[in-house]
Amino acid sequence: MRQGKVFYKDFVAGLITETNGGEFIFQYDQQYVRDHPHAFITFTMPVRDEPYIEKRLFPFFEGLIPEGWLLDIASDNWKINKNDRMGLLLACCQNCIGAVSVVPIADYEE
Numbered sequence: 001m002r003q004g005k006v007f008y009k010d011f012v013a014g015l016i017t018e019t020n021g022g023e024f025i026f027q028y029d030q031q032y033v034r035d036h037p038h039a040f041i042t043f044t045m046p047v048r049d050e051p052y053i054e055k056r057l058f059p060f061f062e063g064l065i066p067e068g069w070l071l072d073i074a075s076d077n078w079k080i081n082k083n084d085r086m087g088l089l090l091a092c093c094q095n096c097i098g099a100v101s102v103v104p105i106a107d108y109e110e
Helices: 030-035 068-078 085-092 105-109
Strands: 002-008 011-018 024-028 052-054 100-104
Touching: 002 085, 002 105, 011 030, 024 030, 068 085, 085 100, 100 105
Parallel strands: none
Antiparallel strands: 002 011, 002 100, 011 024, 024 052
């Protein structure tokens, strides 16, 4: 199981998880739901208490992963298969352009 803290600006918005069974779960943080009920990270995932569950990485998070030559560089430098979408998300999306970033749990908790 791999996880990352999802930040919206400076706030912990939630947690993204890839389960050992290959499912992807995004759960908004309870404090974030209380404090920012209208500050969704994407229109397709409004703020709510219930988790979002998919068999593939959510399109919004796919959109954060580099493409083209930048994906080639990231994949080669970090030795991550281009099909390992969660691995790329966790490796490449800590300092994204825009309001959302994803920090691997192990890195965040150190």
